Amino acid sequence: ExxxxxxxxxxxxxxxxLKISCKGSGYNFTSYWIGWVRQMPGxxxxxxGVIHPGDSDTRYSPSFQGQVTISADKSISTAYLQWSSxxxxxxxxxxxxxxxxCTGGYCYPYYFDSWGQGTLVTVSS
Amino acid sequence: xxxxxxxxxxxxxxxGTVTLTCGLSSGSVSTTYYxxxxxxxxxxxxxxxxxxxxxxxxxxxxxxxxxxxxxKAALTITGAQADDESDxxxxxxxGSGISVFGGGTKLTVL
Numbered sequence: 001e002x003x004x005x006x007x008x009x010x011x012x013x014x015x016x017x018l019k020i021s022c023k024g025s026g027y028n029f030t031s032y033w034i035g036w037v038r039q040m041p042g043x044x045x046x047x048x049g050v051i052h053p054g055d056s057d058t059r060y061s062p063s064f065q066g067q068v069t070i071s072a073d074k075s076i077s078t079a080y081l082q083w084s085s086x087x088x089x090x091x092x093x094x095x096x097x098x099x100x101x102c103t104g105g106y107c108y109p110y111y112f113d114s115w116g117q118g119t120l121v122t123v124s125s
Numbered sequence: 126x127x128x129x130x131x132x133x134x135x136x137x138x139x140x141g142t143v144t145l146t147c148g149l150s151s152g153s154v155s156t157t158y159y160x161x162x163x164x165x166x167x168x169x170x171x172x173x174x175x176x177x178x179x180x181x182x183x184x185x186x187x188x189x190x191x192x193x194x195x196x197k198a199a200l201t202i203t204g205a206q207a208d209d210e211s212d213x214x215x216x217x218x219x220g221s222g223i224s225v226f227g228g229g230t231k232l233t234v235l
Binding site for chain 1: 126159161163165170171172173176177182212214216218221222223224225226227228229
Protein backbone atom coordinates (compact mmCIF):
# COMPACT_ATOMS: atom_id res chain seq x y z
CA GLU A 1 0.00 0.00 0.00
CA UNK A 2 1.29 3.44 -0.95
CA UNK A 3 1.91 5.65 2.09
CA UNK A 4 3.29 9.17 2.35
CA UNK A 5 4.25 10.15 5.90
CA UNK A 6 4.45 13.81 6.90
CA UNK A 7 5.08 15.40 10.30
CA UNK A 8 1.90 16.80 11.80
CA UNK A 9 2.98 20.31 12.66
CA UNK A 10 5.83 22.80 12.82
CA UNK A 11 5.88 26.12 14.66
CA UNK A 12 8.42 28.73 13.64
CA UNK A 13 9.11 32.45 13.97
CA UNK A 14 9.30 34.88 11.05
CA UNK A 15 12.75 34.87 9.46
CA UNK A 16 13.56 31.30 10.52
CA UNK A 17 14.28 28.51 8.07
CA LEU A 18 12.33 25.26 7.79
CA LYS A 19 12.52 21.99 5.91
CA ILE A 20 9.52 19.65 6.04
CA SER A 21 9.59 16.05 4.89
CA CYS A 22 7.48 13.52 3.02
CA LYS A 23 8.60 9.89 3.33
CA GLY A 24 7.24 7.44 0.79
CA SER A 25 6.75 3.72 1.33
CA GLY A 26 4.98 0.81 -0.34
CA TYR A 27 6.17 1.62 -3.86
CA ASN A 28 9.30 2.42 -5.89
CA PHE A 29 9.88 5.97 -4.60
CA THR A 30 12.53 6.67 -7.25
CA SER A 31 10.14 6.28 -10.19
CA TYR A 32 7.20 8.51 -9.28
CA TRP A 33 6.95 12.28 -9.19
CA ILE A 34 6.10 13.84 -5.81
CA GLY A 35 4.17 17.10 -5.74
CA TRP A 36 3.58 19.70 -3.02
CA VAL A 37 0.30 21.51 -2.41
CA ARG A 38 -0.40 24.50 -0.16
CA GLN A 39 -3.68 25.21 1.59
CA MET A 40 -3.82 28.50 3.47
CA PRO A 41 -6.35 28.81 6.31
CA GLY A 42 -9.89 28.68 4.92
CA UNK A 43 -8.64 28.73 1.31
CA UNK A 44 -8.33 26.35 -1.63
CA UNK A 45 -5.59 24.05 -2.87
CA UNK A 46 -2.58 25.52 -4.66
CA UNK A 47 -0.14 23.42 -6.69
CA UNK A 48 3.39 24.48 -5.71
CA GLY A 49 5.80 22.22 -7.56
CA VAL A 50 6.92 18.69 -8.25
CA ILE A 51 10.10 16.62 -8.18
CA HIS A 52 11.17 13.35 -9.77
CA PRO A 53 13.27 11.69 -7.04
CA GLY A 54 15.11 9.52 -9.55
CA ASP A 55 16.91 12.39 -11.26
CA SER A 56 15.84 15.40 -9.10
CA ASP A 57 14.12 17.04 -12.09
CA THR A 58 12.07 19.79 -10.39
CA ARG A 59 9.36 22.08 -11.69
CA TYR A 60 7.79 25.01 -9.87
CA SER A 61 4.59 26.98 -10.20
CA PRO A 62 5.50 30.55 -11.22
CA SER A 63 3.77 31.65 -8.01
CA PHE A 64 6.22 29.69 -5.86
CA GLN A 65 9.43 29.83 -7.93
CA GLY A 66 12.13 31.42 -5.78
CA GLN A 67 9.96 31.27 -2.64
CA VAL A 68 10.56 27.63 -1.72
CA THR A 69 12.95 24.81 -2.63
CA ILE A 70 11.85 21.26 -3.38
CA SER A 71 14.38 18.46 -3.06
CA ALA A 72 14.56 14.72 -2.52
CA ASP A 73 16.89 12.10 -1.04
CA LYS A 74 16.13 8.87 -2.88
CA SER A 75 18.39 6.87 -0.54
CA ILE A 76 15.82 7.37 2.23
CA SER A 77 12.71 7.72 0.03
CA THR A 78 12.05 11.24 1.26
CA ALA A 79 11.05 14.47 -0.46
CA TYR A 80 11.43 17.89 1.12
CA LEU A 81 9.96 21.37 0.98
CA GLN A 82 12.06 24.13 2.46
CA TRP A 83 12.07 27.84 3.19
CA SER A 84 15.13 29.96 3.93
CA SER A 85 13.26 32.79 5.64
CA UNK A 86 9.67 32.20 6.71
CA UNK A 87 6.95 34.85 6.69
CA UNK A 88 3.66 34.92 8.57
CA UNK A 89 1.93 34.44 5.21
CA UNK A 90 3.59 31.00 4.89
CA UNK A 91 1.21 29.76 7.60
CA UNK A 92 -0.69 26.92 5.91
CA UNK A 93 -1.11 23.18 5.60
CA UNK A 94 1.32 21.63 3.14
CA UNK A 95 0.46 18.32 1.50
CA UNK A 96 2.71 16.04 -0.47
CA UNK A 97 1.18 13.65 -2.96
CA UNK A 98 2.31 11.17 -5.58
CA UNK A 99 1.75 12.18 -9.18
CA UNK A 100 0.93 9.77 -12.03
CA UNK A 101 0.63 8.18 -14.60
CA CYS A 102 3.35 5.74 -15.57
CA THR A 103 3.42 4.42 -19.09
CA GLY A 104 6.12 2.95 -21.27
CA GLY A 105 8.48 2.68 -18.33
CA TYR A 106 8.34 6.36 -17.44
CA CYS A 107 6.14 8.33 -15.05
CA TYR A 108 4.56 11.71 -15.71
CA PRO A 109 3.19 14.34 -13.27
CA TYR A 110 -0.32 14.70 -14.70
CA TYR A 111 -2.50 14.07 -11.60
CA PHE A 112 -2.32 13.01 -7.97
CA ASP A 113 -3.25 9.61 -6.63
CA SER A 114 -2.00 9.13 -3.05
CA TRP A 115 -1.78 11.95 -0.52
CA GLY A 116 0.05 12.57 2.74
CA GLN A 117 -1.93 13.80 5.74
CA GLY A 118 -0.35 17.24 5.56
CA THR A 119 1.96 19.32 7.75
CA LEU A 120 0.52 22.40 9.46
CA VAL A 121 3.17 25.11 9.38
CA THR A 122 2.51 28.01 11.75
CA VAL A 123 4.72 31.08 11.49
CA SER A 124 4.17 33.51 14.33
CA SER A 125 6.24 35.79 16.51
CA UNK B 126 -1.44 33.49 -16.43
CA UNK B 127 -4.25 31.05 -17.20
CA UNK B 128 -6.85 30.71 -14.47
CA UNK B 129 -8.81 27.51 -13.85
CA UNK B 130 -12.43 28.33 -13.08
CA UNK B 131 -14.98 26.49 -10.93
CA UNK B 132 -18.36 27.44 -9.52
CA UNK B 133 -17.76 28.77 -5.97
CA UNK B 134 -20.75 26.92 -4.59
CA UNK B 135 -23.52 24.54 -5.58
CA UNK B 136 -26.35 22.79 -3.80
CA UNK B 137 -28.11 19.52 -4.52
CA UNK B 138 -30.97 17.66 -2.91
CA UNK B 139 -30.34 14.21 -1.44
CA UNK B 140 -30.75 11.68 -4.24
CA GLY B 141 -30.36 14.36 -6.87
CA THR B 142 -27.80 14.83 -9.62
CA VAL B 143 -25.33 17.67 -9.83
CA THR B 144 -22.67 18.56 -12.38
CA LEU B 145 -19.69 20.69 -11.37
CA THR B 146 -17.54 22.21 -14.08
CA CYS B 147 -13.91 23.17 -14.59
CA GLY B 148 -12.97 25.68 -17.25
CA LEU B 149 -10.18 27.91 -18.44
CA SER B 150 -10.09 31.70 -18.43
CA SER B 151 -8.84 31.41 -21.98
CA GLY B 152 -9.47 28.43 -24.20
CA SER B 153 -11.14 25.06 -23.88
CA VAL B 154 -10.37 22.11 -21.64
CA SER B 155 -9.49 18.95 -23.55
CA THR B 156 -8.19 15.50 -22.64
CA THR B 157 -4.63 16.78 -23.08
CA TYR B 158 -5.10 18.73 -19.85
CA TYR B 159 -5.66 15.39 -18.04
CA UNK B 160 -8.44 16.87 -15.87
CA UNK B 161 -8.58 15.40 -12.38
CA UNK B 162 -10.99 15.91 -9.49
CA UNK B 163 -10.43 15.86 -5.74
CA UNK B 164 -12.80 15.80 -2.79
CA UNK B 165 -11.92 17.41 0.53
CA UNK B 166 -13.93 17.40 3.72
CA UNK B 167 -13.03 19.79 6.57
CA UNK B 168 -9.92 18.78 8.46
CA UNK B 169 -9.01 16.02 6.02
CA UNK B 170 -6.47 15.60 3.27
CA UNK B 171 -7.84 15.68 -0.28
CA UNK B 172 -8.98 12.43 -1.86
CA UNK B 173 -8.59 11.66 -5.56
CA UNK B 174 -11.92 10.95 -7.28
CA UNK B 175 -11.32 11.16 -11.03
CA UNK B 176 -8.20 11.31 -13.19
CA UNK B 177 -7.51 11.64 -16.90
CA UNK B 178 -10.96 13.15 -17.52
CA UNK B 179 -13.11 10.13 -16.71
CA UNK B 180 -11.16 7.39 -14.90
CA UNK B 181 -12.41 6.68 -11.40
CA UNK B 182 -9.81 6.27 -8.67
CA UNK B 183 -9.76 3.01 -6.70
CA UNK B 184 -12.58 2.75 -4.19
CA UNK B 185 -14.56 5.72 -5.53
CA UNK B 186 -18.29 4.96 -5.85
CA UNK B 187 -19.65 4.85 -9.39
CA UNK B 188 -22.06 7.68 -8.61
CA UNK B 189 -19.06 9.93 -9.32
CA UNK B 190 -18.22 10.32 -13.00
CA UNK B 191 -16.05 12.64 -15.07
CA UNK B 192 -16.46 13.93 -18.60
CA UNK B 193 -15.93 16.82 -20.98
CA UNK B 194 -18.97 19.07 -21.33
CA UNK B 195 -18.66 21.64 -24.05
CA UNK B 196 -15.40 23.44 -23.45
CA LYS B 197 -15.06 22.35 -19.81
CA ALA B 198 -14.30 19.30 -17.73
CA ALA B 199 -17.19 18.11 -15.59
CA LEU B 200 -17.76 16.07 -12.44
CA THR B 201 -21.22 14.57 -12.11
CA ILE B 202 -22.58 13.13 -8.89
CA THR B 203 -25.64 10.95 -9.44
CA GLY B 204 -27.79 10.13 -6.43
CA ALA B 205 -26.10 12.58 -4.07
CA GLN B 206 -25.71 11.52 -0.47
CA ALA B 207 -25.27 13.57 2.67
CA ASP B 208 -21.62 12.64 2.99
CA ASP B 209 -20.95 14.04 -0.49
CA GLU B 210 -21.14 17.48 1.11
CA SER B 211 -17.53 18.59 0.61
CA ASP B 212 -15.25 20.90 -1.30
CA UNK B 213 -14.41 19.71 -4.81
CA UNK B 214 -11.32 20.80 -6.69
CA UNK B 215 -10.34 20.22 -10.28
CA UNK B 216 -6.75 20.28 -11.47
CA UNK B 217 -5.46 20.70 -15.00
CA UNK B 218 -2.05 19.75 -16.36
CA UNK B 219 -0.65 22.79 -18.21
CA GLY B 220 2.44 21.14 -19.67
CA SER B 221 6.15 21.29 -18.77
CA GLY B 222 5.39 19.52 -15.51
CA ILE B 223 3.13 22.30 -14.25
CA SER B 224 -0.41 21.83 -12.92
CA VAL B 225 -2.99 24.31 -11.68
CA PHE B 226 -5.95 23.84 -9.33
CA GLY B 227 -9.27 25.54 -9.73
CA GLY B 228 -10.61 27.63 -6.88
CA GLY B 229 -12.86 24.83 -5.67
CA THR B 230 -16.62 24.31 -5.39
CA LYS B 231 -18.34 24.03 -2.04
CA LEU B 232 -21.14 21.47 -2.46
CA THR B 233 -24.06 21.52 -0.07
CA VAL B 234 -26.47 18.59 0.11
CA LEU B 235 -29.84 19.72 1.44
